Every structure is written in structure tokens, then in C-alpha cells.
Amino acid sequence: MQKVPMKFVMKYGEELSSPVYLRLPCGSEWEIELRRCSGEVWFEKGWPEFSKFYSLDYAFWLVFGYEGNSRFHVFIFDRSCTEVDYPIKLPEKEKADYEDDESVEILDDFPTSRRRKRERYSSLPCPLPPKKKRKSYPRMHPLTEKDKAIALQRAIAFKSEKPHFKVAMQPSYIFGNLILPAGFAKRHLMHQPHGNAILRLPDGGAWCVKLKIYEKGKVRFQRGWLEFVRDNNLKTGDVCVFILIKGIELAFEVLFYRGTEAANCSLSPGGHAKGARAMDQGKWEIGTSSSHHPYAGKECSGGLNLETGYEDHDDKSVEILDDLCPRKSRDKSLVMPKLEETDKHDDDSNDDISRDSDEVQDDPTIPEEEETDYEDDESVEILDDYSPCPRKTREKSPLPCLHKKMRTCSSSKAAECNTNFPATKTQPYEIKKSFRSKDSYCSKSEVKKHDFSTMKEVGGLSSSQIFQKRTPDVLGREHSLAKSEKALALQRANAFKSEYPSFPVAFQPSYIHSSYLGLPYEFVRTHLNKQRSSNVILQILDGSTWPVNFKYDVTPRFQNGWSVFARENNLKVGDLCVFELINRNELTFEVVFFRATEAKKCSSSAGHGGGAIDQVEIKRSICKVKSGYENGPSDTSLSAVEAANKFVSSNPFFRVTLGLGSSRVLRIPTSFSKHFIEKKIQIVTLWVDDRMWHVSLTVHWRNALKLSAGWAAFAKGNCLTEGDVCIFELLDRNNISLKVYIFR
């Protein structure tokens, strides 16, 4: 059985009725019966089959998005945080069209006003050249950040393998022309001949607009744009998604997310005027299969099927939902970003998403994902932590980078990670061999957030850029990180989601060898209120702390104490850290390490980096167990003992209170072992929630049984300390399997 998180049950439990339906991105749907017990809700009948079919295993991640009416959409990620390749049921039509399948995500194109005037500019002595005299037109007022956040939230779930960008309509767009995001323009449009582009709606409507391309990389929709705006009744605050279709003619498929209907149709894209009306009336269907989608089966002029899945591969949607602010990157979101292993792209431009995409295009075997459309897309993760934080005008990397050289690198480097979908779908499933980086913002964040999701392309630097732009000279190392290392490190960092405000940092030489660490401006502004100076505490997962001075003049930085922290934690160039602000009052950051050198292992090993995600999750799962039995938090060992004493089970179990110091073995009470455990050397499986450890069981003097090899790792991995109480419940006597409940 699988327990439904209490947080979700408390919010939506009443409307859940058995059976529930789990729908996967491939379109398959599973009926699962619910079981309610003591206020808890469990997936019961049908779950084992589901689990078996998809070969769910230890450390897999499942993301459940609640659609209402006891229906969930589910994403499954394996222990390497790669979304599994689901057995798919594609309509015949879809299977044929795999052209032009690019996975560029231009997700954060929600510029904000830059009208705030900075003093230092206004105070310039300014012998500037004479300016043109301008008429004093009343200025148009750009969208407020709140409006954009709302718009963003609604469009955020849109995912496509094709290159696309999203734009929140500004007054100047409605009354003038549209500037395309520079990054997108440079990647996809700079080599286009001057001419026209087709803006096509899913229902067949089409408009011709002039595509003006400037040398500096600016591209605008001009003549015809206003007609498009008018005909489709676009308003300020609406969000348009432009999906590039490269065919005989340059065309964009356009989807609308009306800003004014945010409350009613949050995630449903509208069409043009007709679609808008339909959406106004709240009649968009929830697509449980492609046939339900308003755009199902439609062909664009280039003969392309425009269906692309709303895949949450970009740190958006799911992850963002969880922590929209850098989150947030999340703008942050629980989506496990998929980072492509681009070993096959070894030339200088192998990071160029366009080229990657070209290869994708050339692969006729690449299936197109089924489109799913989630109205009222709700996710536990997302909903719990989502706060629509204002987005910055400029797409910014969540990874602070103080090297100017990196700022000048081509934005085309941003997305090294496209996804090549496996050519075949086999059962029960096939792990996708390639990964895709999230190109966007955080949040679970903003994350998702935090915005690991901020790893976007347009404008800012993606983390990929940061890595790839490092040269040996800059890095001060003999060679830069291998791509697989980078990808996995990023992947793992992206997979990390925090309930706290957090920001990731990819370590550059200057961070380690210099005396300071630059902090992301957005994070500081959002969470630290631009404090000028204060002392903060950096705490790592084993509880060790370092005092560091936070300074903020123009550039927010950790200064005094930073070098000590970096040195004592053996930080290396290429390591990734996530700084979680776990205590706003004391300004305590918990620092989680993602070692670049360990990334490829992607294991759950304890220690800094290698098992960072797991350690955090473990710590939190411990808290859940504890609170579950204590009816509230408590810090005293006495409470832990008392709570443990309340434990009852029909299975045999024994209790152990951890003593002073760390022991590498755990003695099993003879009173227990003599009855239930065969006295022989064997491997025991320990379970904490759904996490599993293998520990050696050894026989000692007088047949005393001890957990030895592996116990230390278990203890460390679960952050066991003196006074903690563990209850070991025997689940299987033949192949010794113990479920461990930890009380602190």
C-alpha cells in the first residue's frame, strides 16, 4: 500500500472517493482503491499492480498532481531523478510525426517593469549627448509583478519539446509590437531571412506578421501583429505561448492563457477568439488523452503534429508549484529535471540547444509525447509551498556567477540538455537515456522555485552555461568537468526541493579561493530584505555550523567566515550547494552539497554531496515519524521514549535507545533475536519509510547478534544521535526485513 501524504489528505481528503484514477503522461490510467484508516488514506487495491507494472523501486520519486474528482496525473522518476519512459499508448497519428522536436524552453519571459530609477544613474553629472525631444505621452503602465506572477502560474504547466517562448502581454505589446526574447531569437531566428512569420492557432486560424530581425539579436513581430492582437482580443496580462514550427515557412503555434480568467481556468490554454470564449465559459476539457485535448490531432501547416506533452521537465510546473521563488526556482517545482547526457555532442557547439534539437529532429524514431492538459492542476508539492513571487525581468541563473567571462558567453549555451526520447517503448518501462536540463525557473519554485527552475535560457545563464564556459584557465583545474558530471550534478541539484527559501550555487574558483561568495540578488531581496550586514549561520547536515558575515552593499555576499567554511568543507570547483534559509530570525542556512565528483554516482551514500538529497529527505521523514507518534514536536529524549513506548504492532519488534557516541554496530536484544532471528551471518534489510538499507547481521560471543557492516551508514544516513529511540519491526523472518521507526 502507499500512504497518501497527510498534508494532501487534510486538504482534499474529503473529496477523495474510492477508487481513484492515476493517469500517466503516456495516457494510461489506473484504477486504485482507497483505504481509509485512522484518518489516513492509502492506495490499496491496484497499487501493487501499478507499482509492479512500472517497476517502482526504492528511491523512486512519484509526483501526484490532483485534477479533482479523485483523479491524479502521475509522473515517475527513478532514483537518478530521471523520468521513466512509460509504456505508452500513442494514437497512430501521433506516432508518425516526430519532426522538429526541439526541447527549448523559454519559460521565464515575464519581464517586469524597470521603471524604478536608481539613484546613481540619476545623479550622474551627465554631460550626455543631447537627447531627442520626446512628446510627453502618458506612459503605459506595465504589468505589475503580481499580475505577471498570476499569468505565469497559469502558463507554467505548459511544456513542449519544441522551441517556444512565453510572453505576458504588456501594454506596449498590445498597442505596439512584440519583442521576442533575445535568447530565443538568437538561437532560432537570427539566421532566418527577413520576412514574414505565420502565427497559427490550433483551430486553424492564421495571421501573417512581419518578422523584423535586428543585428543585435532583437527580433520583433511587426506588421500584422496588432491585427493578431485585435482579432484574438489579447489583453494586458494574457500569456501567449509561441511554439516555433520550422517548416517550409516560419510559423508559430500560439496558445493563450488569459490573464483575466486566471481564477477560473488556471492552466487551460485558450485558442484564439473562439477558444477564448470557450475558456471564458470554463468549458475546457481536462485531457485524459490526446483526444480530449482541444488541440488533439491538429496539424500545422508544416505537416507537424503540434501535440507536445505538458512535460514538467523544466523546473516549472510541478517543481515551481512547490516553490516558485528561487526557488524557485522555482520558481521552483518537484519536477525532476532531466539533464541530457550530451556525450554525443562533442564539438564546440554541442551545448547549443538548436543543434541538439537538430539531432533530435533527425531522429525519426523519436516519439512525440502525448499531450496532457491539466485543468486545475494541483499538486501536493506545488500547492503547499507555492507563492507567486515576482519574477525578475531578466531571466537569471539561480547560480551566482561572479566571473565576467561567463556573462559574455552565448546564450545558446544555455541549454545543453535536450531530451531524446527513446525510440521504442518497452514494458514495463525503459529509463530514458538522456536528460534534459530545466531551462527555467523555480520553484517549487520556483522552484519550484527555488528556482532551480531558473536555469533558463533566455537572457540569463543557465547552470549549464556556467559549467561549460569554464575553461581550464578559469577553473584553475586541469580540465573542466565532464559533461556527465555536470549533468548529473545539476540533475541532482535540480531534483532537490526545499520547503525553505533556498538558492543553489555552482562553485567557481573565486568562490573557493576568494574570501567571499556572491548571493543571488533576487534571493536576498526576497528573503533577506536587503539587510546591509548581519551574521548568518551556515549549517551542514551533520549539524556542524559556521558563522559567516553577510554583507550587502551593491553585491550581496557572504564574506567573513566564508573562506573557512569553504575550506573546512572541502569545497571544490564544480560542486553545487543549495543554501536553505531554515531560520529567518537567526539567519541560519542549511547547506546541502552536491559534489560534482560524486554526481555520477548519484547514489544515496551518506556524506556531503553524494547523498545530499537523500539525507535531507531522511531527516524530514524522521520528523514525520516522530511527529506522527508524538502528537506534536518535542525535543526531549524523554518524549522520544514515551512516544516509542506507545508503539504497537502485530509484528514482533524491539526497541533500542542509542547510547553515547557513535557505534559502528548495534546489538540486537537477545530476547528478540533468540525467538525471531536465525543465528547465522546474513544480510538484513532495514526500512525507514520507503528507504532501504542493507546491513550485515553477524553472530558474536554467546550467539549475540549484531548489525555491523552497513549499520554506521544507516545511522549516519538517518542522522541518528544519542538519545534517539529506534523501533525495529520484523516484517519478514525468512529474509530478515526490519522496518525502523525513529523517535528523537
Add this chain to the structure above:
DNA sequence: AATCGACATGGGGATTAACT
């Protein structure tokens, strides 16, 4: 050498005003 403080700089979105 480490730290601090301030400025410089490039990118790029938003807006406006001149032009057609």
C-alpha cells in the same frame, strides 16, 4: 592576504517618439 566598499559594464526588456 583577507576584507571591504564602490564603481563599471554589458545585457536586455520596456517605452517612447519619430517616421511612413
Add this chain to the structure above:
DNA sequence: AGTTAATCCCCATGTCGATT
């Protein structure tokens, strides 16, 4: 009225000299 392109100016962060 529509189009075009210049301009504004915000943001992020790199750089450097002064100070400790």
C-alpha cells in the same frame, strides 16, 4: 494608424583600489 528604432534604465556581477 501603424511601424521602426532610439532611448531609458534596471539588473547582475565583475573589477579594483583602499583598508584591515
